[in-house]
Amino acid sequence: MLKRQPMSIGVFPGTAGFFLLPPIENADTFMPSLLQGFLPEPCPKEWQFFLSAIEGEPVERVNELLPDTKEGHFNRFILFPEKRNYKKAESMLDGDLKLLLDAVAWRLNFKQDPPHFQDDTADEIKAFILATHAYDAFQKRDWTKGIQLLEGAAQTVKEISPIFSARLLSEAAATKQSLGFIDQRLIDLYKTALTLTERSKFEDMRAELTFQLGTAYQELADGNKTYYLEAIKCYNKALKVYRKENAPENYAIIHMNLALSYLAMPPNEYNYHLKNAMAIQSLREALRYLDQEKHTELWCSATINLANALQYAKSSHIEDNLWEAVALYEDVLKVRKKETDPHGYARLIANQGTALSHLGAFSSAVPKLTEAKQIFEELRDEESKKVVEDMLLEIKKKKEELSKQ
Template sequence: MPVSIALRPQPLGVFPGIAGSLLLPPAPAGEEALAALMKGRLPERWPEAWQFFARAVGGYTEAAVLEAVPEGNEGIFNRAVLQPAPEVYTWARERLGGEYRLLLDAVAWRAGLRPEPPDVPPEVDGELRAFLLECRAHAALERGAREEGALALKAAAEAAEAVSPVLAARLLGEWAAVRHAAGDAGEEVIRGYRRALELLDGTGLAELRAELWFQLGAVYQSRGGEGGKGALLEAARCYQEALKVFRRDTYPEAYALTQMNLALVYLAMPQHDRSWPVRAAVAVQALREALRVFRRETHPEMWASATLNLANALQHLPSSHPEDNLWEAVALYEEVLAVRRPEDDPVGYARVLANQGNALAHLGALSQAESRLQEARRLFLEHGEAEAADAVDRVLAEIAQLRTAGDRAVGRVQSGGAS
C-alpha cells in the first residue's frame, strides 16, 4: 500500500464521540502525550498540532474542533470526519490514498455516504485493521448477519490488543454483548468481558469499565436459574463494581438501572437462606434509590417497573411491622394500575391485580382482595394463562375458607349469646 498513516499507533476508538474517528499528525515531543491518550488519559501538555483533538475530547462543537485542525493528510481526513457531506468526502478522497483513503471510506460508510465499508487488505495491521474490521462488523449486524458481525468484532479486538488495549477492550465488550443478546451467557462470553476489564487496568476510562461490569452482571443474572445462587452472587458483585462509578449525581440513569438490577438479583435468591432478610432489605433500599431517578413524569416505563418490583419486594420483606409494608405495597400497586391499561398488556395488568389481591388478602381486606383476584382470573383465562389462573384460584379458595371459618366463629358467638 503506497501511502501509510504517518503516526502510529493512533488513538482510534479510544475516546467516545467524534474524537474516536480523528487522526493525529506527527508532533514534536508528542510521545508522552500519545502514551497517555492510548490509555484513555488526557496528557498534561498537549502538542500544539493536537489542540483540535483536545477540543474534541473536551466536548467542543465540531465547528470549534474544525477551526483548530492543521493542514496535511491528517487535516484533510479530519475535515471529512467533521464535515460528513458528499462534496467534502469527494474532495478528501481525491487528495488521499493508501491507508488514509481506506479509513476515509470507512468513516464515509458510517456517515451514510457509501453503501458498504471498504474491504480490509491483509497488510493493514493493528488499530487501523481493528477500526476497519469494526465497520465491517457493524455492517454485518445491520443486515442481520449476527454471527458474521460477532466474528468480525472478535477479529478486530485481536488486531488491536497489542497496540491499543482500550480499543480492544471496547471491541471485546461489543462482541460479548452481541453474543449475549443472541442468548449466549456461556463461559466464553464471561471470559470476553473479564479480558476486556483486564485490558482496561491502568486506564482512565472509568465509565467504560463500569459499563462492562454492568454488562457482565447482566450475563451472570441471566444465568441465575442455571448457575444458582453462585451466579446471582457474581451478578451482585458486578453491579456493586459498576456502582463505584455510576453515582446518582453523575450518571443518574445508569445508577438507577444498576440499582434496580441489583435489587432483582437479591430478590431472586432463595428465601430460606439465612441471609435472606438482609438481602431483601438491601433490595428494597436499592429499588427506593432507583425511584429517586425514575419518576413517573420523566421515565414512565422504568418508574412502573421499579414501583412494581418494590411492591413485590415489600410483600416478602421480613419485618416487625408487616402490615405497614403490605399497605405500602397495595398503594404502590394502585399507582401502577392507574397508569397501565388492560387493553395494552392484559396479562401484565392481571399480574398486578393478582399481586395486589394477594396483599389485600394477607391484610384481611377480603372483599377488596376478591374483586381484584376475580378480575385477574378473568384476564388470565381470556389470554390462555391457565397456570396463573390456577394460582389465583388457590388464593380465592383460601379466602373462601377464611370466610367460612369466620362465619362459623360468628355463629358460635351468637349461639353462646342466645343461651
C-alpha cells in the same frame, strides 16, 4: 524526529475516536499514555483540535483548529460529512489513510461497500476495517459473522491499542447479549475487555463494562447462587462510579438490577429475610431517581417489585408493609391499563388482591381476585388462574372460620 503516523483510532469515545493525529516530534513518547486515554500535558499545538473535541467544544471550534494538512481534511470530513469534504480528503490521501477514509465513508453512507485491507496495512486501520465489515454483516443480519469479525478486530490491536480492543470486545459482547447468546464465552468477553482497561483513564467505560458483566452473570444464573453473588458484586462496584449525584438514571437502573438479583437468589433459612430486605432497600433507592413519566416501564417494574417484596418482608410492621404494597399496586394501575396490557393488569390486581386478603380485607380482595381469574381464563393462562383460585378458596375458608367464632 518524526516517526510513523501516530494512531489513536478507536481509543476515545465520540468524534475524537475517528480523528487522525498529524505527526509531531517525539510522538512515540506520548503514544503509550495517549492510548490509555491520557493526553500529553501540555498538549502539542498541532493536537489542540483533538483536545478541543475530547473536551466537547462545538464542532465549529474544533474545525477552526484543524491544520490545512491531509489529516486536517480527513478530520473535516468526520466533522462535516459532505461530498466536497470527502473529495478533498480523497485527493490528499493514499495507502493506509485512503483505506481508512473509505472505511469511514462507508459508515457515513458515502460508499456502497467497505474497503479491504492489505497484508501490510497498519494494525489499527486493519482493526477499524474489520469492524466496518462486522457492521456490514450486522446490516445483513449475519450476526455470527459480525461478532466473529469484531472479536478478530479486537485481537488485531490487543497489544498495541488495548482500549480500542476493549471497545471492540464490548461491542461484540453487547451484540451477543442483545441476541440472547448468554454463555460463559459472554462472561469471558466482558472480563477480557475489563482487563484491557485496567490502566486507562476511562472510568466510565470500566463502570459500564462492570455493569454489563453483572447483567451477564444475572441472565446466566438461572438459580445459580454463585452467579447471583458475582452479579451483586459487579453492581456494587459500578455504583462507585455511577452515583446519584452524577448519573441518577444509571444509578437507579443498577439498583433495580441489584434488587432483582437479591430477589432471584435461591433462599435458605439464613438469607431469605436479609436478601428481601436488601432488595427493598435498593428498590426504594431506585424509585427516588426514576421519573414516572420519563421512565414509565422501569418505574412500573420497580414499583411492582417493591410491592411484591413488601408483601413477604419479615418485619414488626407487617400490616404497614401490606397497606403500602396495596397503595403501590394502585399507583401502577393508574398507568398499566387492562386495554393495553391485560396480562400485566391481571397480575397486578391478583397481587393487590392477595395483599388485601393478608390484611383481612376480604370484601376488597375478592372482586380483585375474581376479575384477575376471569382475565387469566380468557388469556388461557391456566397456571396463573389456578393460583388465584387457590387464594379465593383460602379466603372462603377463612371467612367460614370467622363466621363460626
